[in-house]
Amino acid sequence: MSSDPRHIGPTEDGARLRIEWSDGHISEYEPRYLRLECRCAGCIDEMTGRPILDPRTVPEDVHPLAIRYVGRYALRFEWSDGHSTGIYPYELLRVICPCEACRGARSGGPR
Secondary structure, eight states, rough: OOOOOEEEOOOOOOSSSSEEETTTTTEEEOOHHHTOOOOSSSBOOTTTTTBOGGGGGGGGTEEEEEEEEEEEEEEEEEETSOOOOOOEEEEHHHHTSSSSSHHHHTOOOOO
16 A cells, blocks of 8 residues: 555545545545544543544635645645644555555455
């Protein structure tokens, strides 16, 4: 499983973030899903790893106002709910891929 992106951009309809990985796998992320996966200190307790972010406080229509590259290893989003401190390393983005095959692999189920 590669965590090296070949191409990053919006889906054709502009509704999701699409990443084509160097191994050919394609991941598509809904904005709210990504917002809820933020691993910054304001969203996850640094000492325990316990989530701090209450999903009920994230609007259903949250969306990125800007997406910035962080070096060659991550993306940073400026969200419509005012949040902008999270960094999403490519490795994390690949691990949290929401496609059926990746979800199955994470849960130990059939691919």
